[in-house]
Amino acid sequence: MRVYISPSGQAYNKYAAGNTTEAEQCRRIGNACFAALLRSGVEVKISPPGMSTDDAVIDSNKFNPDYHICIHTNAISGDNSKPSAQGAVVFTSKKNIDSPVAYAVLDALNTLKGKKSLYGVRPNSLYEINRTTAKCIYIEAEFHDNAELALWIIDNAENIGEAIAEGICVGSGIKFVQKENETEKYRRLAIEQGIIKGFEDGDYRWGEAVTRSQLCTILGRLGLLNE
Numbered sequence: 001m002r003v004y005i006s007p008s009g010q011a012y013n014k015y016a017a018g019n020t021t022e023a024e025q026c027r028r029i030g031n032a033c034f035a036a037l038l039r040s041g042v043e044v045k046i047s048p049p050g051m052s053t054d055d056a057v058i059d060s061n062k063f064n065p066d067y068h069i070c071i072h073t074n075a076i077s078g079d080n081s082k083p084s085a086q087g088a089v090v091f092t093s094k095k096n097i098d099s100p101v102a103y104a105v106l107d108a109l110n111t112l113k114g115k116k117s118l119y120g121v122r123p124n125s126l127y128e129i130n131r132t133t134a135k136c137i138y139i140e141a142e143f144h145d146n147a148e149l150a151l152w153i154i155d156n157a158e159n160i161g162e163a164i165a166e167g168i169c170v171g172s173g174i175k176f177v178q179k180e181n182e183t184e185k186y187r188r189l190a191i192e193q194g195i196i197k198g199f200e201d202g203d204y205r206w207g208e209a210v211t212r213s214q215l216c217t218i219l220g221r222l223g224l225l226n227e
Helices: 022-039 053-063 100-113 127-131 147-155 157-172 182-192 212-221
Strands: 002-007 043-046 067-074 089-092 120-123 135-143
Touching: 002 022, 002 053, 022 043, 022 067, 022 157, 043 053, 053 127, 067 127, 067 157, 089 100, 100 120, 100 135, 100 157, 127 135, 135 147, 135 157, 147 157
Parallel strands: 002 043, 002 067, 067 135, 089 120
Antiparallel strands: 089 135
């Protein structure tokens, strides 16, 4: 499967907190989504920073993806001190309104937030929805014109990207590969590189204490002990 990611380039949309913009945070979300899809075996492309919407549509159509994913954050121009409007909304074309991908993305974002959005999946005739040859899923991940929600987006940009990618995979019947946490990553690298193998009492078992002699061996294998 092929997916094209088009993060918002709207640098003029200022966040209510965090001294940042929609363009900056949607680029972070898009990059996380890109990495998660790539990790899950999806052929994926992301529009480069600064590319106009018109050019992103042209670039996407040349790539010929199955899905064109627009990533935005929302605004209602309300009272920035009160979270009166909150939650994700997913737009798509009328002919694609029953797309399992659209609903799976929304479900993943609802799960991340821990609260069901009131807005759901809705038909829309936005430019990218109409002009891309791929099925377009246009995501407004959360409202950024409220200080509390703006900070939530900033703190969770990577998680939002992961959730969107998971929704795309689930809705498409593709196995989503979870990201390794830091401990799992270093354990895998240590095993692959032989750093924790071959001590006098057999292979070092993950989670056990390290003796001084084992620590010296590890440091030596890392090249941190010199003759």
